[in-house]
Amino acid sequence: MAKALSVVGVVGAGAMGRGIAQVCAMAGCSVQLFDMSDGAASRAISLMRDDLMQAVAKGKASAEDVVAALQKITAVTTMHAMSTCDLVVEAIVEQLEPKQKVLTDLESIVEPTCVLATNTSSLSVTEIAAACVTPGRVVGWHFFNPVPRMKLVEVIRAPRTTPETVQALVNLSVRVGHRAIVVSDSPGFVVNHAGRAFVTEGLKLLAECTADYYVLDEILRTCGGFRMGPFELLDLTGLDVSVPVMESIHSQFYGDDRYRPVTLARTRMLAGLLGRKTGQGFYDYENKNSTREIESSHDQHLTGSAVWWLTDGAAAVPDSISALLNDAKRARDISEADVILVAPIGGDVSSVVTDLQLDPGKVVGVDRVFGSAAGMTLMVCPGTAAATVAAARAVFAAQAVPTFVIADSPGFVAPRVVACIVNLACEMAQQGISSPADIDIAVRLGLGYPAGPFEWGDRLGPKLVLAILEGLYATFGDQRYRPSPWLVRRAKLSLPLSAPDRIAQPTSVPS
Numbered sequence: 001m002a003k004a005l006s007v008v009g010v011v012g013a014g015a016m017g018r019g020i021a022q023v024c025a026m027a028g029c030s031v032q033l034f035d036m037s038d039g040a041a042s043r044a045i046s047l048m049r050d051d052l053m054q055a056v057a058k059g060k061a062s063a064e065d066v067v068a069a070l071q072k073i074t075a076v077t078t079m080h081a082m083s084t085c086d087l088v089v090e091a092i093v094e095q096l097e098p099k100q101k102v103l104t105d106l107e108s109i110v111e112p113t114c115v116l117a118t119n120t121s122s123l124s125v126t127e128i129a130a131a132c133v134t135p136g137r138v139v140g141w142h143f144f145n146p147v148p149r150m151k152l153v154e155v156i157r158a159p160r161t162t163p164e165t166v167q168a169l170v171n172l173s174v175r176v177g178h179r180a181i182v183v184s185d186s187p188g189f190v191v192n193h194a195g196r197a198f199v200t201e202g203l204k205l206l207a208e209c210t211a212d213y214y215v216l217d218e219i220l221r222t223c224g225g226f227r228m229g230p231f232e233l234l235d236l237t238g239l240d241v242s243v244p245v246m247e248s249i250h251s252q253f254y255g256d257d258r259y260r261p262v263t264l265a266r267t268r269m270l271a272g273l274l275g276r277k278t279g280q281g282f283y284d285y286e287n288k289n290s291t292r293e294i295e296s297s298h299d300q301h302l303t304g305s306a307v308w309w310l311t312d313g314a315a316a317v318p319d320s321i322s323a324l325l326n327d328a329k330r331a332r333d334i335s336e337a338d339v340i341l342v343a344p345i346g347g348d349v350s351s352v353v354t355d356l357q358l359d360p361g362k363v364v365g366v367d368r369v370f371g372s373a374a375g376m377t378l379m380v381c382p383g384t385a386a387a388t389v390a391a392a393r394a395v396f397a398a399q400a401v402p403t404f405v406i407a408d409s410p411g412f413v414a415p416r417v418v419a420c421i422v423n424l425a426c427e428m429a430q431q432g433i434s435s436p437a438d439i440d441i442a443v444r445l446g447l448g449y450p451a452g453p454f455e456w457g458d459r460l461g462p463k464l465v466l467a468i469l470e471g472l473y474a475t476f477g478d479q480r481y482r483p484s485p486w487l488v489r490r491a492k493l494s495l496p497l498s499a500p501d502r503i504a505q506p507t508s509v510p511s
């Protein structure tokens, strides 16, 4: 039976420690807050007071609850004051040795039943716990910034963490109003692991000169439904933070190509083009007139070109896309066509041209997976004529549909990035890092994607996701795109991606 954790110690009163202390106190716990820097714990309590008063002003908390919570928090000047705590969580500097020292010092202060938690975002919980006499009570409790508003927390079990410890922390997470997901200790846990595909695949598309960075951002926002494109996100985080994280996760997975960053990110970091913080990243934040505009398709007029529509035989054209072609003059047969529209799944335009023996000058690909009235990605092969592209854009402009033109890329842009996100999540489930349901929650709450990867993969269909990855793998011969067995098996068996094995499989983390 997991013990209720009511008296909580927090070591480190920075952004995270302050937030953790605040949510614990609001949930009715007594909290002792310690920081090695003089006055830092008291300053943290005043910042909490300001934050909670704002919540009262916005009607999100009652004044009585806030007063009661603030009375429950004490700034203490030594960790010895934490001797009666049920739980102590450290949120100090992100370095292994200081974290190990805090936990081992605490072992000689607290009762043997006290849970010791670390809020590390990138270190191994296992390695932190290994320094302790009783590693069974050490667990990761990974919150996101700002803690009171980011309602997700990862509870990380190291190989020796006891199930009671995990359960006690899951119970407390729920009490503090957070959604807890249980994760086996592994690089990046779930959220930072799952987030690898979006940015690294965006960078890969840029490195291949598929489209300009701002076009890729626009496609992923307009067609993919992401709140931000990968280059806007990199500029926000700063390449000085993102590049070391990308490199560290890649190396922690022993160089697995799925996590391989592209060199242009490091080159730009070395050039000091870090992002918003330096005024120059992919975008220019100093010169307001330099905003990048995607060439509008509104001035493209129907030229009278005859259009022939081919589905590439793989699937019927969705009605939503057929409707966008209403104003186009239809060629009676392919020999009369000036423009041949194809809709490959997984392959690129060059492959369709070769397979169907088409005239490359006349062929343009349309994204039937993420294309809609909101925006349509058009893909061209090296032989496509400029007049063909203009005519294809005019067809969609006639229906007021913006078009984004990209170079040949198996899986276009949004389907390719989403397929990589789904594949990585499938591999996490395959490795028993977390469950499909928890991975979906983590991705929606922690990364803010429009859907969880399993939910998204099931909506698109496992076979379609697999076809995109196979197309990428066939084109590039790159292990990065090898489909996860979790995905391959479910696609073969026509099962949903979110379906766990009916017979429970052994866990990769025996306890």
Ligand SMILES: NC(=O)c1ccc[n+]([C@@H]2O[C@H](COP(=O)([O-])OP(=O)(O)OC[C@H]3O[C@@H](n4cnc5c(N)ncnc54)[C@H](O)[C@@H]3O)[C@@H](O)[C@H]2O)c1
Residues within 6 Å of the ligand: 011, 012, 013, 014, 015, 016, 017, 034, 035, 036, 037, 040, 091, 092, 093, 094, 095, 098, 102, 119, 120, 121, 122, 142, 143, 144, 145
């Ligand atoms: N900031 C984030 O977005 C974020 C998100 C998730 C996890 N984390 C993790 O949370 C931890 C804290 O991050 P933060 O952003 O709050 O850092 P921060 O720099 O804001 O605060 C750290 C605090 O710890 C204190 N401190 C350092 N060493 C100490 C020690 N030995 N004993 C007592 N106090 C000590 C410092 O004085 C400082 O006040 C790190 O492990 C970080 O990786 C951060």
